[in-house]
Amino acid sequence: MILHRLRLENFRQHVDSELEFYPGITAIIGPNGSGKTTILEAIGWALYGSTAMRGKNADVRWLWSDDAKQQVRVVLDFALGDRGYRIERVLQSASLIDLTNNKAIATGITAVEQEVERLLGMTCNQFMTSFFARQKELEFMNYQKEKRRDEIAKMLGYDKVSTAIDKLKDDGKALKGEIKGLEQGMGSLDDAKEQAKEAKAAFEASKEEQKAAAGSEMSAKNALDKKAPEVEVVSKKRTESEQVEKELSELTNRRQNLMGAQQTLRKQLQDMQGAVDEFESLKADVEEYRQATERLNHLNSLAEIMKQQAVVEAQLAQIETQIESLEKEIAQLQSELSALKADPLEAATQALEKEQSAWQSERGRLAAELKQAQSDLESVSDRLAAIHEMGAEAPCPVCARPLGDQYKTVKEQREAELAGLKAKIKTLEIKVADQGEPPEIVRLRARLTDSQKAAEIQKEIVQRQTSISKLKTDKAQYTEQIARMPSGLDESERKALHEKADRLKPMYERSIALTGQIQGLSEVESRLRQSEADLKSIAERQESLEKRKSEIGYDPVADEILQKEVRALEQAYNQAHTRLQVAIQKAQSAEASLKNAEQSLNEIEARKARLDAAQKEFAVMQHTNNGLVAFREQLNAEMLPALRQYASEFLSEMTEGRYASIQLDEDLNATLLDDGDLAKAVISGGEEDVLNLSLRLALSRLITERAGQPMSLLALDETFGQLDSERRSSVLNALSALREVFSQIIIISHIEEIIHASDRAIRVSYDHRKGSQVQPEEVDAELLV
Ligand SMILES: Nc1ncnc2c1ncn2[C@@H]1O[C@H](COP(=O)(O)OP(=O)(O)OP(=O)(O)O)[C@@H](O)[C@H]1O
Ligand SMILES: [Mg+2]
Known part of the structure; x- marks a missing residue:
């Protein structure tokens, strides 16, 4: 793979950057945080999308953009063999074009990723491991042996085998625990079978018993039911006859009460009639008494008036005396007045x-x-x-x-x-x-x-x-x-009348008392009549009830005998019923015991089945584990010679033949061999760096070869940052020797010196308003190392 051109728009701090790449060594130089690693990240993102990115897709847009809708875009032109390609990627889509014929090969995020994997023959992780190397990846020779093995396995993609082995180990442990638990808690299958058999026999016997008890309960009930109609007739008669008797006894009581009351009323009536006769005989005397008292009252008031007249007359005489004495006083005063002869x-x-x-x-x-x-x-x-x-x-x-x-x-x-x-x-x-x-x-x-x-x-x-x-x-x-006062009081008449009234007064008073007694006579008479009518109707009702009684024809002796018979039948039924209830309960508990016994039997059988299955599963796991362990050893064994050979070649290349080979043991421990297979006991720090780099490059080669790709691109990001200048220059020297193997080497660093080991340089700077700026820089050819 060879890079040609990379364009970044709003990708992190690169608002608008464009870089051209050429064969040979290119240095990308700039201070910390200026956006150098972001360039490599953009290459990964263009090819593999978010898998190759640090953080989330959502954080990738240039943070300080005024326009929130600014498109994030990366365009990468590269060559594979004799064909040129262009990938253009934005956040939501991507496209891959074959530049040789200008045809789109894939469109859409998933399609592009699949096509890239197919073209390069490697996954994102393998790509990052083979073409790109970071500082810490050159330190793995200093790791503990397990970590070293893991890291290398991860780079080569063997880690999946190890993960599978670890998973098998964990699952096997869990399964072993389960098997142990199943074995410990399991009871005897034969005992359980025997118990179930016994429980079944007991249950069937109890069912038979229940059936017999139900039969005797039924016949006792039939006998009782047969008597029922007779009992019903007698009990109806009893109820009715009891009602009649009750009413009869109430009537007798009422009749007796009425007769008593009648007697009292008759006596009362007799007394009242006596009083009426006496009242009549007193009537003449009472009249005479009334007249005498009336006249006497008149004379008494006259006598009273006479008394008042005497008082008034005495007052009159007193007034006349007073007038007389006053007139005398006036005459005296007038004579005194005329004697004075005073002026007014x-x-x-x-x-x-x-x-x-x-x-x-x-x-x-x-x-x-x-x-x-x-x-x-x-x-x-x-x-x-x-x-x-x-x-x-x-x-x-x-x-x-x-x-x-x-x-x-x-x-x-x-x-x-x-x-x-x-x-x-x-x-x-x-x-x-x-x-x-x-x-x-x-x-x-x-x-x-x-x-x-x-x-x-x-x-x-x-x-x-x-x-x-x-x-x-x-x-x-x-x-x-x-003058107005009456006169004519006769004192002798008054006295005679007084005596007469005194004599007649007792007769008058007796007649008043008799009036009180006579009152209520008609009321007593009407009550007496009412009670006689009541007595008559009671007698009629009694007669009709007696008739009804003989019609009902209730026989208490026969009733007594019938009730005795019924009680005996009821007792027999109750006993049969209780026996049946006991039998039912017994059958129920026998059924429950049977169910329990069957359940324990089922459980033991199920447990046994699970134990057999788990034991089989465990055996399969062990086989698989053994196979995988052997497979991993095989892989290591196959990988080791190739890794050793490639590392030796890089080493020899970089040391210009000074060191020809490296020895690698099972744990991937590397030893430097001097001329003629003599292991070098002590090596310098610089030599160790070269050794590490050789191994890292050997790994890259292993991966690219497996992918069917030629060795071409190598990007080293701050690989030399930690080295002192002497060790750095020795590694840079070694790298120059690799120009023959890798046609395109990109070295990223914040250290200026690197420029002198490069064919060309790109400077990255950061401006907080414009973001990262990239600028090609002249390299002084004479200073080349
Ligand atoms: N979406 C974004 N918008 C703006 N700046 C961002 C965005 N995402 C990350 N950054 C900034 O980018 C910088 C990191 O960039 P990068 O890793 O490329 O730096 P570098 O040049 O490689 O630095 P070093 O030399 O330290 O490795 C950080 O300062 C980080 O805050
Ligand atoms: Mg960086």
């Missing part, structure tokens, strides 16, 4: 007030005059003092100029004025001191006192006159009351 009260008051107010204003005037004179005296003495102090310089009281010559005159005038004022004050003070109450006022006050007294007396006269007129009104009322 209002006039006397006014005269006194007039006189008092005149006196008061005179007193005020004198006080004011005195106050004025005292104030004048004060100001004149002040002025005089100033004139004394200033002499002729004192100001004129009229023009305010200094007095000068007038001084003396003015001084004398002032002194005279002062003396006048002092005399006036003295006179006024004497007047004020002498001013007592005037005699006229004293006289007027005495007059006023008389007027007040006269008014008092007048008031009392009016009061007494009012009392008299009220008493006179009462007097008229009482007089009229007396």
